Amino acid sequence: xxxxxxxxxxxxxxxxxxxxxxxxxxxxxxxxxxxxxxxxxxxxxxxxxxxxxxxxxxxxxxxxxxxxxxxxxxxxxxxxxxxxxxxxxxxxxxxxxxxxxxxxxxxxxxxxxxxxxxxxxxxxxxxxxxxxxxxxxxxxxxxxxxxxxxxxxxxxxxxxxxxxxxxxxxxxxxxxxxxxxxxxxxxxxxxxxxxxxxxxxxxxxxxxxxxxxxxxxxxxxxxxxxxxxxxxxxxxxxxxxxxxxxxxxxxxxxxxxxxxxxxxxxxxxxxxxxxxxxxxxxxxxxxxxxxxxxxxxxxxxxxxxxxxxxxxxxxxxxxxxxxxx
Numbered sequence: 018x019x020x021x022x023x024x025x026x027x028x029x030x031x032x033x034x035x036x037x038x039x040x041x042x043x044x045x046x047x048x049x050x051x052x053x054x055x056x057x058x059x060x061x062x063x064x065x066x067x068x069x070x071x072x073x074x075x076x077x078x079x080x081x082x083x084x085x086x087x088x089x090x091x092x093x094x095x096x097x098x099x100x101x102x103x104x105x106x107x108x109x110x111x112x113x114x115x116x117x118x119x120x121x122x123x124x125x126x127x128x129x130x131x132x133x134x135x136x137x138x139x140x141x142x143x144x145x146x147x148x149x150x151x152x153x154x155x156x157x158x159x160x161x162x163x164x165x166x167x168x169x170x171x172x173x174x175x176x177x178x179x180x181x182x183x184x185x186x187x188x189x190x191x192x193x194x195x196x197x198x199x200x201x202x203x204x205x206x207x208x209x210x211x212x213x214x215x216x217x218x219x220x221x222x223x224x225x226x227x228x229x230x231x232x233x234x235x236x237x238x239x240x241x242x243x244x245x246x247x248x249x250x251x252x253x254x255x256x257x258x259x260x261x262x263x264x265x266x267x268x269x270x271x272x273x274x275x276x277x278x279x280x281x282x283x284x285x286x287x288x289x290x291x292x293x294x295x296x297x298x299x300x301x302x303x304x305x306x307x308x309x310x311x312x313x314x315x316x317x318x319x320x321x322x323x324x325x326x327x328x329x330x331x332x333x334x335x336x337x338x339x340x341x342x
Contacts, residue, residue: 019049021048021131021135022146023127023130023145023148024052024053024148025054025120025147026054026060026150027150028150029060029151029262030150030262031083031086033153034151034153034262036284037153037155038148040283041282042154045158050088051091052150053092053093053095054093055097055123057075057078060097060116060119091130092130093127100122101115102115106237109339114224117223117237118223121219124147124212125216128145128147131205135205145204145208149199152261153260154259156282157280157281157283160202162255163175163255170251173252174201174203174245175255176194176197176200176255177259178272179195180195184336186231193234196272198241211244213248214244214248222243256273257272258273258274260287274286
């Protein structure tokens, strides 16, 4: 099986992440790596997890180091200031539309690098893995777990999401799998159709989409998935342990890390991702609930689900109060 790995966006924590990407993904398959990134390693746009002034020193992208670490077959580095767009994605004013457009541009550009390379070198890729350079796979990626999805529906896309944002807008129910635009797998032709649609329709999906979502959209993944669906793709969502490693602070996004014991892994979990004294598998919750039989665990899960719905409802009410001020 021939794979393309498409890395997009700012490099951020790539030097910490690359050993895990190689050990858990690249070295297990016949892969070609494609990279589109920016001339500065970290972005400066406001986002939900950082203010625009968090980055103290701007680090420039080192092309030689990048080539040495990844050995990409195609690499493009652009000046991020070529992307302009005013305003914010949502009423909270914590996600700049310019940042969303830059992300879309980078995803599209690296897809084009792969498409052009394949055409010029007569290479056929079976699947494409798309992810950001700061996404650290914490287990071996076993593609055999997902091949039935592509056999059943060639337009399937596999997304390793991190929970979901669920809320109601009047009588409309909205569920958005989070982080679904950071780490995903698809066939090359599916991605080509997706980016062909998305390239010329940024406003449609990231600005006008709010018109059919009263009260707005808090998660930009909803816009990404709307464009994906309109392009004819059928997104599927799976749990897979990974982390988004921040360059400032310890606010790393830990996705499905509680499932890590279900997966084989080559490298150990980094110490800075471990809870408390360290071992994820020996946490108080694991020890406590391991004493429950399955019936008791099911009761706990049902109660937690009910509590989550109540908290989501409360969160929606709080959001409405903020918006009406």
